[in-house]
Amino acid sequence: MSQEVKKMQEENLDKGKEKPIPKFEFHSIPETRTAPFTENFNFAEGLALSEPGGFVLTPEFGRHVDEFINFKIRKDDAWVVTFPKCGTTWTQEMVWMLINNCDAELAKQKPLTVRAPFLEVTRVENMESAPPEMTTFMPSVEVIDKMHSPRVIKSHLPFFLLPSNLLDTCKVVYVARNPKDVIVSFYHHHKLMKMQGFSGGSLENFADFFMKDQVIFCPYFPHILDAWAKRTHPNLLFIFYEDMKKNLRGEVEKVASFLGKPLTEENMTKLLEHLKFENISKNESVNFEIGKKIGFMNQDGAFMRKGKTGDWKNHFSPELNRRIDAWVESNLAETDLRFEMELEQQD
Numbered sequence: 001m002s003q004e005v006k007k008m009q010e011e012n013l014d015k016g017k018e019k020p021i022p023k024f025e026f027h028s029i030p031e032t033r034t035a036p037f038t039e040n041f042n043f044a045e046g047l048a049l050s051e052p053g054g055f056v057l058t059p060e061f062g063r064h065v066d067e068f069i070n071f072k073i074r075k076d077d078a079w080v081v082t083f084p085k086c087g088t089t090w091t092q093e094m095v096w097m098l099i100n101n102c103d104a105e106l107a108k109q110k111p112l113t114v115r116a117p118f119l120e121v122t123r124v125e126n127m128e129s130a131p132p133e134m135t136t137f138m139p140s141v142e143v144i145d146k147m148h149s150p151r152v153i154k155s156h157l158p159f160f161l162l163p164s165n166l167l168d169t170c171k172v173v174y175v176a177r178n179p180k181d182v183i184v185s186f187y188h189h190h191k192l193m194k195m196q197g198f199s200g201g202s203l204e205n206f207a208d209f210f211m212k213d214q215v216i217f218c219p220y221f222p223h224i225l226d227a228w229a230k231r232t233h234p235n236l237l238f239i240f241y242e243d244m245k246k247n248l249r250g251e252v253e254k255v256a257s258f259l260g261k262p263l264t265e266e267n268m269t270k271l272l273e274h275l276k277f278e279n280i281s282k283n284e285s286v287n288f289e290i291g292k293k294i295g296f297m298n299q300d301g302a303f304m305r306k307g308k309t310g311d312w313k314n315h316f317s318p319e320l321n322r323r324i325d326a327w328v329e330s331n332l333a334e335t336d337l338r339f340e341m342e343l344e345q346q347d
C-alpha cells in the first residue's frame, strides 16, 4: 500500500469518530484467490494472507484502490454505501426512483447496475475480455465518471477507501443490516456467484471465515461502526434494513426528505408497490437474474432470495448461534449500536 493511501486511511478514520474503532490495515486477497474457481476451491488457502483487523479486497480491487480514493465526486451525486447484503440493491432502487420522479417505465429500460452503478466492480481492462452483454450490464469507474448528473452510485467500500471529501460534498445513504442475516445472505451469495468459488462450503464454515474477517469486504463491524460514528454528519443518512422491513413508508419518507425529493401521495403509493419484495424480485432490471443468462451466476438460487429479517433462525445450530452471539456482543460492547435480530417478519 502506498504511503499516501495509508495516510488518507488514518486521516479518514480519525474524522468524525465518536467511539474508538479498530484501525484498518489493508490486505488484498492473494492472487491465488482469482485462480479458476472450482467446487474444490480451498477458501482458507485462498485467503491465507488476510489477517484479523485487515480489510479484505480482491487483488483487482486492491490494484485500483488509489483510483477509488481519488474518484471525482459531484455535489449532486447520491451514494448508497453499505457492507454487502445489507439491502444495497433495495436502497439503490429507492434512491434512483426518488431522484428520477418515480419513473418506473424509465427504470425498466436499463438495469440498475447501469442506472446506479457499483463503483468498484468492473474495470476497463477486464471489461475488454468480458462478454459483450457484460459491458452494458456493468459500467466501469471511467464510465461512471462520464455519466450525466445526477448520478446514483453504489459502493461496498468503507469510508476510508472512498474519497475523503465524499461526505462533505454529496449525500450518502448508509444501510446496515443485522450481522446474523448478513451472514446467511452472504453465504447464499457466495454459493450463487461462480466467481466467489464457495459452492462446496457449509454455512458454518462460511460463518467462521466471516467472524475471522476473512471474507471479501470484511471486517463487518469496523465497516458499520465507522459509518455509525459519522451518522450525525448532515450529508449522511444511516438507516437499517430491519426498519425498511417494518415500515418502508417511514424509511422512504426519511430518504426522500434527506435527498430533498418530497413525494406526492400518488408517487409514494407507486414507489412502495415498486419496492415490495414480491415486485422487486420479479423486476428484471433489478433482480440480477441476468447473471444466470450471462453465466456468472449459478442456475440454482436467486439474488432476491427471501428478503426477511430473522431468516438466520432457519440456518444456525444452537452452538453456532452461541458463538455468533458472543462475537456480536464483544464487537458491540463499546458502542451504542444495536440491531434487531429477533424479528420474525411477515410480509
Ligand SMILES: Nc1ncnc2c1ncn2[C@@H]1O[C@H](COP(=O)(O)OS(=O)(=O)O)[C@@H](OP(=O)(O)O)[C@H]1O
Binding pocket: 082, 083, 084, 085, 086, 087, 088, 089, 090, 181, 184, 185, 186, 188, 189, 275, 276, 277, 278, 280, 303, 304, 305, 306, 307, 308, 311
Ligand atoms: N424489496 C426487498 N425487500 C426485502 N429484502 C430485499 C428487497 N430487495 C432485496 N432484498 C434483500 O437484500 C439482500 C441483498 O442485499 P444487497 O442488495 O445488499 O446485496 S449486494 O451486497 O448488493 O450483493 C437479499 O437478502 P436475502 O434474501 O436475505 O438473501 C435480498 O433478498
